[in-house]
Amino acid sequence: MPDDRWENALSRVLELTLLLGRDATENLTRMGLTEARAHLLWELRTLAPCTQRELATVLRVTPRAVTALVDGLAETGFVTREPCPTDRRATLVTLTEQGHATTQVMVDGFRNLARQLFTDMPADVFDGFDDGLIHVISRLRTLLARNQQEASTTQAGH
């Protein structure tokens, strides 16, 4: 198989990420959310109530960034902070009623998008698409793990 076809496919993947990002930003803006805050809310949907430390880990940002994001989400009424009963250093972030309603809108939007993207895709194409996704994600995970390893050995070398 010529490399051209692979490069075209990867170009399409990148275009897809651009278009999805554009769609998401538009919809989130209408809900009064940014992508970073929506990402936190999305994780909270399954993790709440959870500590800011946990959020920092799953979002792959610093605790400082979580403080800022939770500040914003609390000011706009999506979440509240509560003291953690078992660890007085920690605070638990929970969804308000508005926060629950908003994550539900996000879930509905997600399902709706899935339906609109795939509803009239031929079954055999869908199967190949899904298998391809699994394959590509697996490859990418391997690559990232390898980079991670290289980075840490490089650091150790200093």
Add this chain to the structure above:
Amino acid sequence: MPDDRWENALSRVLELTLLLGRDATENLTRMGLTEARAHLLWELRTLAPCTQRELATVLRVTPRAVTALVDGLAETGFVTREPCPTDRRATLVTLTEQGHATTQVMVDGFRNLARQLFTDMPADVFDGFDDGLIHVISRLRTLLARNQQEASTTQAGH
């Protein structure tokens, strides 16, 4: 087909975008680039020399943002500004030698990634994956165009 499979596929697409972003950020950081600056450089690869106005249009950001990005890229030696010979208001952004070398590294990385992602994907799976991408991108374009239209009519209604 049950909606579950569509939702799982969309989840995988989102995961893929996350992983690709992580990989890109890591590689770009090593080159002394951010994603925004790399995006501008990537467009410059085919457009240079071009005006900042053109860059603002293709990057979908304001002229002000382009000024800031070009400032940063010029300071770090990737691009230079030159007066536009046909329009004295405009400036042409061109790639320096370092800029050319860097975009070449980016292209090589892109090709390398395509190879690593698809090299041992069965041909029939690849075909389905690629067809699926085309289908999904087409749907998404339609959706975005519809949202765009709604937004402008809503605005006109005021």
Add this chain to the structure above:
DNA sequence: TATTGTTATACTCTATAACTATA
């Protein structure tokens, strides 16, 4: 001692608005 979250500070990206120079 290690961990949780904060304050202090700074950098990048982006936007709007007002302005200059040019078309």
Add this chain to the structure above:
DNA sequence: TATAGTTATAGAGTATAACAATA
């Protein structure tokens, strides 16, 4: 008048470092 790019200003997101409270 309209356009290209800038300055001024502001807000969001993120990072590092120093610190307080707690484990």
